[in-house]
Amino acid sequence: MRCVAPFLVLLIAGLSACSGSAPPPAAPAATAAQGESVSRVGDVSIRANAMQTSALSAPVAGQYGISRADNLVMLLVAVRQGPEAQEVALPARITASATDLRGRRQNIEMRELRSGDLLDYIGTAEVTAPDTLRFDVTIVRENGATSTMQFSRDFYPR
Numbered sequence: 001m002r003c004v005a006p007f008l009v010l011l012i013a014g015l016s017a018c019s020g021s022a023p024p025p026a027a028p029a030a031t032a033a034q035g036e037s038v039s040r041v042g043d044v045s046i047r048a049n050a051m052q053t054s055a056l057s058a059p060v061a062g063q064y065g066i067s068r069a070d071n072l073v074m075l076l077v078a079v080r081q082g083p084e085a086q087e088v089a090l091p092a093r094i095t096a097s098a099t100d101l102r103g104r105r106q107n108i109e110m111r112e113l114r115s116g117d118l119l120d121y122i123g124t125a126e127v128t129a130p131d132t133l134r135f136d137v138t139i140v141r142e143n144g145a146t147s148t149m150q151f152s153r154d155f156y157p158r
Helices: 006-019 026-033 058-064
Strands: 037-041 044-052 072-081 092-099 105-108 111-115 118-126 131-141 146-155
Touching: 037 146, 044 131, 044 146, 072 092, 072 131, 092 118, 105 118
Parallel strands: none
Antiparallel strands: 037 044, 044 072, 072 118, 092 105, 092 131, 111 118, 131 146
16 A cells, blocks of 8 residues: 555545535635645655645644634645655755745744654745745755755635
């Protein structure tokens, strides 16, 4: 069975828990459909995704220690090493910012989120939907290797 990145499992669980057994509303589905951004350097993969925190279930938001709000976006970054089915979490220093269509830039304070052997990084940014945020992420692993990612996500009123 293919090993799915744990943060994706929580992301999917959060989206489904918010909508019960009915399909999620159109706007969150469009955001989720944009998928994660993935960067691979050798055997290291970096996965990032962003979503409105109002799309998270209350238990998931509580586990992450963040508020659920339409104007709050969660950036989630995971750094893993190894083959896809056997990846292990790598510690890293993550810095990130989000820039909206008007050019307003926000620094995103990233923090560690540990769950057993898993380690992810989360932070939040504000958004006034509808808008597009461009995320700039810099990842510095313990060995000093540096990677950067840039991706955009669209956000809609909920």
